[in-house]
Ligand code: PSV
């Protein structure tokens with residue numbers, strides 16, 4: 001590997017941080033049931049403790065995304081507890097995620113519910129979430145809505161759009177200059193005929209109408225089969241509206257598999273579009289990288305470490321794209337040459353440089369192996385065994 005290439009990798013790794021999801025450490029399942037893991041976290045203390053492990057071993061996960069009703073069931077009253085857990089474990093609260101999908105009142109929607117009192121209740125919950133985020137010094141409030149319908153003709157799509165706009169605008173008035181609303185989209189599940197924010201275009205329209213502090217969040221599992229995700233990422237970058245990612249991999253639907261386990265080239269292509277944008281514009285794209293996975297079969301902490309390592313690897317590979325050569329090949333319509341620029345970067349083995357980068361920063365060169373050697377898993381398995389699972393999720 002050339003020194004120049006190694007330098008680019010080091011620079012890329014220095015700039016790369018990725019947020020962990022609290023719910024990725026607890027027992028989650030499919031709609032057919034859950035296979036419980038004795039080591040799964042059941043309390044917020046345990047989730048912070050597990051996140052601390054991942055951060056200590058990788059050095060790049062300083063924040064933990066929180067779901068309000070799962071992690072702060074007492075709302076604002078739980079803020080002090082979170083602050084002290086963050087100090088204890090050296091991991092700060094990250095994005096704040098309202099829960100608008102479990103309460104029985106949301107059966108026919110939250111922001112899109114035909115019943116005004118339900119819409120107001122949902123709005124109040126998101127307002128409380130913005131207040132919690134402010135107290136926790138969290139920048140991003142991630143809005144995912146399970147709203148939709150299962151059968152044609154059962155919902156007035158345009159009315160629901162308008163109700164969403166009204167609530168999002170009202171919510172935006174609570175957001176301060178430092179905060180952002182990130183609007184997430186998903187074309188299916190739990191609703192199977194229509195969802196109210198089905199794709200990035202709808203999320204973009206809602207974010208724009210909400211106000212200047214709203215952006216779009218791309219969850220990589222929330223697309224139809226074979227959708228070109230890097231293209232919509234490029235569009236959102238061009239529009240200045242890309243706020244963040246929920247990373248996971250999938251084969252069929254929102255499978256929440258570990259990143260890059262099915263299609264690492266796709267993640268590489270997404271990172272490439274971002275880094276190319278940064279190279280062309282000379283500015284850093286203001287993007288929150290977050291993981292949104294639930295591991296039903298793999299060990300949760302191991303799976304999380306695996307994903308973080310994979311994200312670093314693919315980000316490092318993307319940093320190796322030779323932009324001048326690419327631009328020149330594109331300009332001359334030299335197709336094979338242009339494509340090869342991407343393939344060459346993707347094929348480069350960046351692992352030795354990543355290992356050196358870790359060692360130079362006092363991190364274990366192989367975080368997965370270090371985790372296995374640490375004894376932490378055996379310890380928590382013994383401590384937590386016998387407890388029943390608490391958390392459920394649509395993740
Ligand atoms: C929904 O599938 C989702 O992607 C949202 O981001 C939720 O916040 C998360 O999963 C956990 O349920």
Ligand code: MN
Nearest residue numbers: 184219246292
């Ligand atoms: Mn998500």
